[in-house]
Amino acid sequence: MGGSQVNQALVRLYFEVRNGLRDPVAAWAKLTANSQEYQRARGERRVPLDDATAAELVAAAIVHTADEHGPERVAALASSPLARLVGELGGAVLTEHPCAPEQVLGPRFAGPSRAEDWARAAYVLLWGENNRLVRSADTPWVIAGRYKGQKVVAIGTHPTRLSDETLVVRPGTDGALAMAMGHVLLKEFFLDRTPFAGQAMEHTDLPLLVRLRDREEAYVPGGLTGGACDRLSVYGGEAVEVLLPRFDDGPGVLRRGVPVLREGGELVTTVFDLLLAVYGVARPRLPGVWPRGYDDRAEPYTPAWQEACTGVAASRTVKIARELGVTAEKTRGECVIVPGRLETPHADTAYRAMLALLVLTGCGGGWAQARGAGIPLVPYLCLHACGEDRSDVGALSWALADGLFAHKTSRSVLLEAVRDGWPMAPPPRVLALPRPIYPLPPDVDLLIGSDDHCDLSAPDTELVVAAVTRMIGRVAPAGPGRVPPAGRMRLLVDHAWMHEYGEALPTYRPPGLGVPLKPTQLVRVR
Numbered sequence: 001m002g003g004s005q006v007n008q009a010l011v012r013l014y015f016e017v018r019n020g021l022r023d024p025v026a027a028w029a030k031l032t033a034n035s036q037e038y039q040r041a042r043g044e045r046r047v048p049l050d051d052a053t054a055a056e057l058v059a060a061a062i063v064h065t066a067d068e069h070g071p072e073r074v075a076a077l078a079s080s081p082l083a084r085l086v087g088e089l090g091g092a093v094l095t096e097h098p099c100a101p102e103q104v105l106g107p108r109f110a111g112p113s114r115a116e117d118w119a120r121a122a123y124v125l126l127w128g129e130n131n132r133l134v135r136s137a138d139t140p141w142v143i144a145g146r147y148k149g150q151k152v153v154a155i156g157t158h159p160t161r162l163s164d165e166t167l168v169v170r171p172g173t174d175g176a177l178a179m180a181m182g183h184v185l186l187k188e189f190f191l192d193r194t195p196f197a198g199q200a201m202e203h204t205d206l207p208l209l210v211r212l213r214d215r216e217e218a219y220v221p222g223g224l225t226g227g228a229c230d231r232l233s234v235y236g237g238e239a240v241e242v243l244l245p246r247f248d249d250g251p252g253v254l255r256r257g258v259p260v261l262r263e264g265g266e267l268v269t270t271v272f273d274l275l276l277a278v279y280g281v282a283r284p285r286l287p288g289v290w291p292r293g294y295d296d297r298a299e300p301y302t303p304a305w306q307e308a309c310t311g312v313a314a315s316r317t318v319k320i321a322r323e324l325g326v327t328a329e330k331t332r333g334e335c336v337i338v339p340g341r342l343e344t345p346h347a348d349t350a351y352r353a354m355l356a357l358l359v360l361t362g363c364g365g366g367w368a369q370a371r372g373a374g375i376p377l378v379p380y381l382c383l384h385a386c387g388e389d390r391s392d393v394g395a396l397s398w399a400l401a402d403g404l405f406a407h408k409t410s411r412s413v414l415l416e417a418v419r420d421g422w423p424m425a426p427p428p429r430v431l432a433l434p435r436p437i438y439p440l441p442p443d444v445d446l447l448i449g450s451d452d453h454c455d456l457s458a459p460d461t462e463l464v465v466a467a468v469t470r471m472i473g474r475v476a477p478a479g480p481g482r483v484p485p486a487g488r489m490r491l492l493v494d495h496a497w498m499h500e501y502g503e504a505l506p507t508y509r510p511p512g513l514g515v516p517l518k519p520t521q522l523v524r525v526r
Contacts, residue, residue, distance in 0.1 A: 004054035006456040009041035011049055014057055024060035025471055029068070032061075032429075032445045043453045054459040058082075059467030061446040062089065065429045076432035081461045082448065085468070086432065100351035101367050103493045103525050104359065111367045112336060118368040119145040121336040123327040126154040126163060127174065127354055128340025151327075153320060156340065167320065169310040172511025174342055175350035176248070177317060178357060179508045180306035183279045184294070184321035185360050190232075190272075191281060195329045197232060199362040205488045206232050206272040212260065215400055218243050219267065221274055221504065224494045227263075232272040235259040240267060241287045244278055245398035245502030247509045248300055248309065253399050254278075257286035271492045271505075278505045294318060301508065309510070321357075328361035336366040346509040348521045352493075356506045359489045391515040398502025405500060410517035417522045432458060495523045 018027040062085075065074050071090035076083040078093050087093040101109055112118040124145060146152055146164065154163035157171050169177055189196055200206045209227045212219035218241045237259060244254040256277035258269045276283070279301050282290035291299035294314060299305065303314035328335045337358060342350050358366050393413055394405035405413070433449035447454045491506065497519045498504040 004049045004051050004457055004459050005046040006049045006054060006057070007038060007041055007454075008045045008047045010038040010455050011047060011057075013038055024056050024467075025064050025067075028057070028060040028064045032064070035445050038455070042447070042455065046452065046456070049456070051459050051463055054456055055463035055467045057456070058446070058448060058459060058464050059471055061430045062086075062091075062464075063468060063471045065445065066090070069429055072426060073428055074430045075428035076448075077434055080432040080434045080448075081458050082432040082464065085461060085465055089468075092426075092428065099521065099524070100348045100355060101369055103523060104352060104355040104490055105364055105367060106487055106489070107525070109364075109367065111365050111369070116144075118336040118338060118366075119150070120148070121145065121334050121366065122150060122331045123324060123335040124150060124152045125324070125335075125337045126152060126156070126160070126340070127337050128156055128342050151323070153323075165320075167310075167312050167316060169312055172342075172344040172346075173306075173310040175346070175353045175508040176301070176306045176309040176510075177312055178350065178353035179279065179301035179506065180303045180314075180317050181321035181324070182353065182356050182360065182506065183281060183301050184303065184318050185325050185357065186276060186279050186281045188322065189325045189329070189360070191276075191283070195325075196360060196362050199333075200232060200272070200360070203362070203364065203489060204359055205490045205492055206270065206275065208271050208488075208492075209261075209263070209268045210271055210274060210492065212240065212242065212258075212267045212269060215243060218255070220244075220400060221492075221499070223499075224492070225263065225266075225268055227268075229261075229270050233259065233270055233276075234261050234273060235283060237261070239286050242274070242277060243400060244505075245400075245507055246300060247398075247502070247507065251399045254280075254289070254300070256280070256288040256290065259286070274505060275491055278507065309508075324357060325361055328363050333362040333364070333366065335361060335363045336368050338368045344511050345513070345515065345518060346511070348518065349503055349507060349509050352503070353506045353508060356491055359491055364489050393515050393517070393519055395513060396509075396515065396518070397500050401500050401502070404496065405519065410515055413519050414517055414522070434458075490525065493523060493525060495525065497523055 013031055014027065017031050018024060021027045021030065062074050066089060072092050074086055074089065074091035075094055076086040076091065083093050105111075112121070118124060151165075152163040154160040154166045155169060155174065155177065157169060159166050159168055167177070207229045209225040209229055211222040211225050213222045220243050239257050239259045241255055241257050244256060246252040246254045258273045258277050260267045260269050262268075277288070280291045280299055289299065291302045291305075294302055295304045296302050297304045297308060303317040306312065306317060307314045324335055335358070337354055339351065339354065344350065355367060358364055391410050393408050393410060394403065397403070397405055427443065429443075429445045431444050431447055433447070433451070433454065435450060448456060448458050450457055492504055494504065501520050503520050
């Protein structure tokens with residue numbers, strides 16, 4: 001017997017069937033024809049089983065399910081040891097994080113997927129609910145990086161003993177801090193001087209042109225024109241007032257100015273000019289209402305404004321933003337954000353504000369989120385969003401929205417996304433979980449994970465790969481997947497749903513009203 005723990009009812013039934021058929025795949029097919037017996041026994045006694053047999057059982061379930069129901073019905077959370085195998089076989093690699101990194105960095109964004117990789121960075125932000133009071137699996141890498149001179153800053157709702165510095169924020173306000181840090185970066189590293197201008201021109205969407213639409217005697221951002229400017233800004237000529245979303249003081253609007261050009265009868269500006277307007281970084285002779293400086297508490301997104309939201313002193317916000325910018329400049333992008341869980345209905349918005357810091361400083365490879373090896377992730381929330389509800393997702397649209405979500409429920413939005421062909425996860429029949437997640441998806445034939453409610457603990461991945469290879473005669477290569485050429489990182493997510501919610505550009509939504517399924521969490525950018 002080995003280290004694998006298997007549900008007693010399941011292993012008894014499996015041996016009974018397998019001993020008669022001598023074919024693991026056929027045995028699993030017969031067993032799952034009447035799987036209610038061992039499903040009812042989930043959460044009861046688990047017994048030890050040798051690793052080779054446990055791997056055979058898992059492999060048989062994967063091969064049969066992929067053949068009978070389709071490989072997408074085999075799923076694994078991105079942090080599960082089986083995620084790579086599942087992804088390479090065409091299964092669904094799920095994530096508990098919103099897909100904001102995919103929206104900003106691209107569907108196969110590259111980054112330090114292992115803790116030992118981000119331990120080599122020069123500057124690390126442990127951002128989110130990473131409880132560093134407890135020695136988690138990546139704790140040694142935090143310590144190893146500090147021994148090498150790395151600075152570690154923890155940002156979250158609880159203090160920590162493992163970082164050089166800690167910023168304790170109020171729950172749900174991480175996005176406000178990120179927006180204020182972006183304000184500092186834009187002011188000091190793009191206007192006062194320009195160390196990141198070259199990488200921004202080449203690797204980001206900042207020089208791309210955006211058309212402006214008439215709205216209430218001013219303008220609102222429309223979609224990208226498909227063209228690009230030969231510089232980041234068109235500042236110096238004509239300027240107009242634009243209306244931008246604001247959520248920190250109720251559903252309101254910001255009145256800011258942007259420089260414009262006229263192209264084919266349309267007014268256009270760059271993403272960079274819109275970004276400066278959103279963050280409130282003022283330039284002379286532009287219309288609108290602007291912050292007076294870092295100490296202006298009334299206008300978002302200044303360091304003083306975020307202090308009222310987060311409780312973090314404005315001076316510390318400026319200091320951390322400067323450290324991030326200077327370190328990224330000196331090391332050419334060797335800075336990392338390790339995201340934790342943000343338990344808020346607007347987590348995707350906060351993640352995008354955090355990701356903007358990496359994009360602006362040329363650290364696009366510094367998002368250390370657990371994921372599959374070059375495999376697009378599918379939001380796990382889709383597994384649980386199919387129930388009927390009475391929520392009105394239109395309640396979160398911005399003040400000048402077009403009514404795209406008016407009186408729509410989360411269910412109807414999800415069905416619309418599936419109809420449009422977005423890669424959503426169907427209910428899995430085989431699911432690998434790295435840790436307990438509740439409620440557990442119903443009608444799963446095989447549930448793999450450490451929790452006692454799972455059918456068995458995950459066996460050694462190499463043994464499972466070998467067993468799958470024997471059963472189907474081949475398996476996808478175990479090395480990293482081929483990563484296509486990187487495109488531009490996006491600070492403007494040009495999608496109708498993002499515009500409707502007022503989240504096409506980075507913004508901040510305070511904790512509060514949430515819906516079971518937020519449409520911006522589902523936007524897939526190709």
